[in-house]
Amino acid sequence: MTDESSSVPRSGRTGAVDQTRARSSEPADEEALWRLYEAVEELDARSEGHRVDREVYRRMLGSRRNRSRARPRMLGRGEVAAHQSVVDSANFLDDLDTSTEAARSLLDVMRSRRSCRSFLPDPVPDSHRELILEAGRWSPSAGNAQPWEFLVVTEPAAKEALAEALALAVGTMRVLDDTFPGYANPRYVTTAPLLVLPYADMRCMAAYPYPLPREPRRHMLEQSMAMCIQNMWLMATRLGLGATNWTLGHPVVDSRIREQFGVPEHFVMSTLLVLGYPRHVPMPRPRRALEEMTHLECFDADRVRSDEELVEFFYEYGVRGRGFR
Numbered sequence: 497m498t499d500e501s502s503s504v505p506r507s508g509r510t511g512a513v514d515q516t517r518a519r520s521s522e523p524a525d526e527e528a529l530w531r532l533y534e535a536v537e538e539l540d541a542r543s544e545g546h547r548v549d550r551e552v553y554r555r556m557l558g559s560r561r562n563r564s565r566a567r568p569r570m571l572g573r574g575e576v577a578a579h580q581s582v583v584d585s586a587n588f589l590d591d592l593d594t595s596t597e598a599a600r601s602l603l604d605v606m607r608s609r610r611s612c613r614s615f616l617p618d619p620v621p622d623s624h625r626e627l628i629l630e631a632g633r634w635s636p637s638a639g640n641a642q643p644w645e646f647l648v649v650t651e652p653a654a655k656e657a658l659a660e661a662l663a664l665a666v667g668t669m670r671v672l673d674d675t676f677p678g679y680a681n682p683r684y685v686t687t688a689p690l691l692v693l694p695y696a697d698m699r700c701m702a703a704y705p706y707p708l709p710r711e712p713r714r715h716m717l718e719q720s721m722a723m724c725i726q727n728m729w730l731m732a733t734r735l736g737l738g739a740t741n742w743t744l745g746h747p748v749v750d751s752r753i754r755e756q757f758g759v760p761e762h763f764v765m766s767t768l769l770v771l772g773y774p775r776h777v778p779m780p781r782p783r784r785a786l787e788e789m790t791h792l793e794c795f796d797a798d799r800v801r802s803d804e805e806l807v808e809f810f811y812e813y814g815v816r817g818r819g820f821r
């Protein structure tokens with residue numbers, strides 16, 4: 497390791513990155529990469545603290561064990577009206593056009609969805625914004641815990657500050673691993689009229705079966721968030737909007753973003769949904785053939801890609817490929 501490489505941030509610190517070095521094309525500093533990896537692992541372990549208060553959790557478990565004490569919760573007056581409107585529209589499955597043609601139109605929306613990274617300045621109408629968030633609200637979630645909180649950002653100054661924090665994350669990662677060519681310039685975030693940051697409340701992991709180890713519970717939380725993001729993204733597509741989900745919110749800059757928007761510690765940012773009318777619609781990225789990924793009745797291990805084939809695929813079709821952009 498050279499002296500210069502010591503400018504790379506140390507474990508757990510959220511220090512500034514030397515931007516000159518961030519642009520350098522020197523090979524990745526592997527030791528620094530491992531230090532960062534360990535720091536990130538440590539951050540995750542510390543997030544164990546972000547759970548429902550032990551006493552509250554114990555009371556919840558106790559009340560379930562003693563079934564006679566577990567009474568169904570009655571809805572309040574306002575809630576009844578709100579819920580009634582949902583129940584009234586809940587027979588929509590009967591009215592739903594279930595023809596193959598109608599299903600194809602849903603598939604058309606899915607196929608039209610792209611990761612858009614440049615936007616026109618036209619604002620997103622409030623009605624569209626509401627539909628997008630509503631699509632998120634109706635997402636499935638593990639244990640129906642609905643772990644999401646939607647932080648909506650439209651102010652130019654806030655977007656600028658956010659892009660600056662993301663640039664720091666990209667800079668850090670470029671220093672540590674410049675073999676990845678797919679880092680986007682976060683400036684485009686400032687051109688998008690609407691940003692939605694779906695934050696996950698980590699305490700919702702208390703809603704899942706507690707004998708499950710932490711990892712599958714974490715997956716349940718993340719899968720809930722992923723479904724919510726996909727719902728919003730598809731609705732945006734249906735409305736003629738473009739979007740990307742920016743997931744490079746590295747923990748190194750996480751604290752900066754938290755501070756900027758006053759996000760409490762126990763919320764994790766799963767992604768940054770960047771939305772607006774696309775300046776241009778990107779070509780569809782290649783997809784693997786359906787037959788190649790489908791295993792009928794039992795898993796056909798012979799058809800599973802080798803490590804070499806997989807890596808080749810990343811370069812041929814994935815973001816690692818030079819022709820990505």
Ligand SMILES: Cc1cc2nc3c(=O)[nH]c(=O)nc-3n(C[C@H](O)[C@H](O)[C@H](O)COP(=O)(O)O)c2cc1C
Nearest residue numbers: 609610611612680740741742743744778780781815
């Ligand atoms: C979990 C996940 C994380 C992603 N993270 C990023 C990201 O941080 N920045 C970005 O520009 N695109 C990101 N993408 C977009 C992918 O690069 C994109 O979906 C993929 O290349 C296929 O292109 P398409 O979305 O246009 O079909 C992400 C997508 C997923 C599903």
